[in-house]
Amino acid sequence: NNTPTALIMIFGATGDLAHRKLFPSLYRLYKKGRLTDRFAVLGVARRSLTLNEFQDSVKKSIVEFTGEQDGLDEFASHFYYQSHDVTDSSSYIQLRELANKLDEQYGLEGNRLFYLAMAPEFFGTIGDHLKSDGLTDTAGYKRLVIEKPFGHDFESAQELNNRLRQAFAEEEIYRIDHYLGKAMVQNIQVIRFANALFEPLWNNRYISNIQVTSSETLGVEERGRYYEKSGALRDMVQNHMLQMVALLAMEPPIKLNTEEIRSEKVRALRSLRPMSLEEVDQYFVRGQYDAGTIKGEGVPAYRTEPMVDPESNTETYVAGKLVIDNFRWAGVPFYIRTGKRLGSKSTKIVVQFKDIPMNLYYNKDTDEKLTPNLLVIHIQPEEGVTLHLNAKKSGSGMETTPVQLSTANQSIDRMNTPEAYEKLLYDSMRGDATNFTHWDEVALSWKFVDTISEVWENTKETTFPNYAAGTDGPQVADQLLEKDGFEWWPVE
Ligand code: BG6
Numbered sequence: 001n002n003t004p005t006a007l008i009m010i011f012g013a014t015g016d017l018a019h020r021k022l023f024p025s026l027y028r029l030y031k032k033g034r035l036t037d038r039f040a041v042l043g044v045a046r047r048s049l050t051l052n053e054f055q056d057s058v059k060k061s062i063v064e065f066t067g068e069q070d071g072l073d074e075f076a077s078h079f080y081y082q083s084h085d086v087t088d089s090s091s092y093i094q095l096r097e098l099a100n101k102l103d104e105q106y107g108l109e110g111n112r113l114f115y116l117a118m119a120p121e122f123f124g125t126i127g128d129h130l131k132s133d134g135l136t137d138t139a140g141y142k143r144l145v146i147e148k149p150f151g152h153d154f155e156s157a158q159e160l161n162n163r164l165r166q167a168f169a170e171e172e173i174y175r176i177d178h179y180l181g182k183a184m185v186q187n188i189q190v191i192r193f194a195n196a197l198f199e200p201l202w203n204n205r206y207i208s209n210i211q212v213t214s215s216e217t218l219g220v221e222e223r224g225r226y227y228e229k230s231g232a233l234r235d236m237v238q239n240h241m242l243q244m245v246a247l248l249a250m251e252p253p254i255k256l257n258t259e260e261i262r263s264e265k266v267r268a269l270r271s272l273r274p275m276s277l278e279e280v281d282q283y284f285v286r287g288q289y290d291a292g293t294i295k296g297e298g299v300p301a302y303r304t305e306p307m308v309d310p311e312s313n314t315e316t317y318v319a320g321k322l323v324i325d326n327f328r329w330a331g332v333p334f335y336i337r338t339g340k341r342l343g344s345k346s347t348k349i350v351v352q353f354k355d356i357p358m359n360l361y362y363n364k365d366t367d368e369k370l371t372p373n374l375l376v377i378h379i380q381p382e383e384g385v386t387l388h389l390n391a392k393k394s395g396s397g398m399e400t401t402p403v404q405l406s407t408a409n410q411s412i413d414r415m416n417t418p419e420a421y422e423k424l425l426y427d428s429m430r431g432d433a434t435n436f437t438h439w440d441e442v443a444l445s446w447k448f449v450d451t452i453s454e455v456w457e458n459t460k461e462t463t464f465p466n467y468a469a470g471t472d473g474p475q476v477a478d479q480l481l482e483k484d485g486f487e488w489w490p491v492e
Pocket of ligand 1: 216236
């Protein structure tokens with residue numbers, strides 16, 4: 001069924017995510033004919049708004065973020081609004097009545113998607129009420145789409161999960177990790193499993209190390225309150241970075257269905273070698289940005305950002321070495337790094353192959369080594385793949401020179417986040433949970449990350465701030481690889 005029918009109830013409909021991502025994504029789906037006329041969106045938020053005001057805000061966001069306005073009035077006529085108190089039953093009962101009415105009016109067959117795009121402290125309460133006030137009692141499907149953060153650590157995530165599971169079954173919970181909606185993240189498995197060239201080499205006999213980098217130029221913006229408690233570890237590593245590692249490391253699934261793919265990812269995460277508290281410093285390092293210059297513009301230090309403690313111990317940068325204890329990967333480090341206020345916005349995976357056993361082209365006079373073969377997967381802003389090879393230098397000798405084979409895709413916005421949301425929303429409406437995180441993945445990722453946060457929260461990092469905005473990050477990140485005889489490949 002390619003044109004799903006549903007009532008989409010968005011909690012947090014006056015918020016940033018709804019305006020930047022959800023409304024524009026729904027509009028694009030509508031324009032592509034992926035939503036028939038049988039859909040309705042019920043926006044829910046605390047603020048009191050008239051129907052007109054709400055529909056106007058929807059239109060405004062679409063014009064602003066898509067630059068289009070074709071058929072906008074008709075599209076916006078599918079949007080409804082209710083001002084809501086998340087803790088008050090009578091508010092949910094009203095919501096239920098409106099939902100039933102829309103069901104009938106649009107022929108929605110009782111299909112309901114509850115999208116929680118708001119402060120996570122209310123996730124549990126909303127889940128409780130959806131059930132106790134009868135909103136989940138519907139003839140069609142009921143699904144919960146839930147934004148990060150899913151908990152703050154393993155324990156809180158488990159508590160939240162247990163609570164949500166009172167109202168929704170695991171198969172009905174769609175935990176968003178928007179990286180899984182990015183075209184090139186989805187491409188990782190295609191590159192691996194659809195190419196005779198790579199799959200046989202994808203192991204510790206031929207790969208020396210894998211590097212996953214996600215660097216940002218943005219700082220913490222207005223999110224200091226959240227970020228102070230989260231830091232880069234919880235904000236990026238627990239979810240996006242570990243998800244990319246799981247996709248790179250997993251075994252081929254026996255089939256391309258949701259269950260098989262997710263269970264291979266779970267197995268990959270299960271083989272992450274756990275660290276003891278004493279070992280954390282050997283494997284993970286942290287950074288915090290100082291003032292600096294980005295694209296010619298001066299930017300402030302993290303500690304002077306709004307809502308940030310002037311002596312904050314929160315990391316805005318993380319680099320780590322992951323060890324995967326299984327037959328395929330024993331001995332191959334996976335290095336990850338991510339940070340805010342770095343020199344460029346770029347997400348990239350570099351697979352470095354081992355040196356060949358002997359260099360026939362070695363020239364004693366020039367002492368030139370062969371550059372290793374690299375497979376670079378460009379996630380963003382460019383989308384594509386580059387293979388670094390060695391070839392003969394033109395001229396009469398037999399000297400080698402590095403050459404590159406590249407493919408490039410064109411993404412809609414060069415940042416491909418909106419595109420990711422569009423895909424994920426569509427998947428959740430069609431009932432395809434493949435690119436959402438299963439509870440088992442969330443649990444394993446938190447357990448891994450919790451050891452690191454325990455150490456970091458209990459030791460004040462005296463070197464903070466340790467990198468200037470606009471640079472490549474702190475020196476400790478380079479030292480992490482130097483110890484193993486490697487270096488980071490440049491992100492540019
Ligand atoms: C979010 C984090 O999950 O991902 C943000 O909360 C971060 O802090 C963002 O900026 C990065 O996403 P993208 O798609 O721009 O790489």
